[in-house]
Amino acid sequence: MISRPIPTSDEQIPVIGLGTYSVFDVESTADEIAARKSIVDMLVAEGGSVIDTSPMYRRSEKVVGDIVKASNNRDALFLATKVWIDGREAGIAQMQQSANLMQTEVIDLMQVHNLRDTDVHMRTIRDWQEQGRIRYSGLTHYRADALSSLEAAMKKTQPDFIQINYSLGEREADQRLLPLAADMGIAVIINRPYQSGALFGAVRGHDLPEWAASFADSWGQFFLKYIISHRAVTCVIPATSKAHHMRDNLAAGFGKLPDSATRNRMVEFTANL
Numbered sequence: 001m002i003s004r005p006i007p008t009s010d011e012q013i014p015v016i017g018l019g020t021y022s023v024f025d026v027e028s029t030a031d032e033i034a035a036r037k038s039i040v041d042m043l044v045a046e047g048g049s050v051i052d053t054s055p056m057y058r059r060s061e062k063v064v065g066d067i068v069k070a071s072n073n074r075d076a077l078f079l080a081t082k083v084w085i086d087g088r089e090a091g092i093a094q095m096q097q098s099a100n101l102m103q104t105e106v107i108d109l110m111q112v113h114n115l116r117d118t119d120v121h122m123r124t125i126r127d128w129q130e131q132g133r134i135r136y137s138g139l140t141h142y143r144a145d146a147l148s149s150l151e152a153a154m155k156k157t158q159p160d161f162i163q164i165n166y167s168l169g170e171r172e173a174d175q176r177l178l179p180l181a182a183d184m185g186i187a188v189i190i191n192r193p194y195q196s197g198a199l200f201g202a203v204r205g206h207d208l209p210e211w212a213a214s215f216a217d218s219w220g221q222f223f224l225k226y227i228i229s230h231r232a233v234t235c236v237i238p239a240t241s242k243a244h245h246m247r248d249n250l251a252a253g254f255g256k257l258p259d260s261a262t263r264n265r266m267v268e269f270t271a272n273l
């Protein structure tokens, strides 16, 4: 799979990861865990590693932990979660609970979810990085109207990662934030790559254009390749509960990427549907 370096360490990250919002919020029954374990197994078999979760996603961190335990493959995974609470002590307790639920001593990436109490939590994340309990720091948001607040927080706290929304349906981040992240040496994870599924609705009834055949076999690959062909993007995290969708998403991590003229054509094509 295509990979990109994390600028602060040069560690390579595979471009296709997995989001867990809603799709991993299930009871830890044998059937539910087995279904999601098969998705994670597929991710790892194709060279992927990034799983993104949050305490906000209810049972998802526990489900990730159950899969880590059942697979005995912690080292193959890059576990990203978030802190989403107010106050230093509450943040520390939540981060410890995330490590417990995910059955890991070290969390690869701890992100401040939606910039909630950023300064307080970034201090804790820095302390934990020094202690070796967290490998990387991050800040997230999912809405274009938060990009200027995110920009200010990036400049103030210099995280290793940011996580933002960017897709063929929401392109605001390429105006300022994506170039800024590249200039500042910050890795970028992209959330909502399908606008939570809405992009599939926008192309329903339409065939892929012939000129896309050299780089995409499906609409999913078309949408993901638009994102990962941006030079500032490190990784994208489509969420899925279905093995055949995971297979489709993973295929976007291989082969040719659209060049800048083709990216413009992709924008024009989707705008005119």
Ligand SMILES: NC(=O)c1ccc[n+]([C@@H]2O[C@H](COP(=O)([O-])OP(=O)(O)OC[C@H]3O[C@@H](n4cnc5c(N)ncnc54)[C@H](OP(=O)(O)O)[C@@H]3O)[C@@H](O)[C@H]2O)c1
Pocket (backbone or CB within 6 Å): 018, 019, 020, 021, 022, 023, 052, 053, 113, 114, 140, 141, 142, 163, 190, 191, 192, 193, 194, 195, 196, 197, 200, 220, 237, 238, 239, 240, 241, 242, 244, 245, 246, 248, 249
């Ligand atoms: N503030 C934040 O930090 C923040 C905010 C939003 C999201 N996120 C992260 O980003 C992740 C992704 O965003 P998202 O979950 O909002 O939405 P998304 O990844 O844009 O879309 C997910 C939807 O697309 C469907 N899907 C996935 N692959 C598909 C394929 N190949 N073909 C057809 N349908 C497909 C899924 O349904 P199926 O289950 O049927 O496949 C699901 O309904 C989240 O899970 C979360 O980890 C973070």
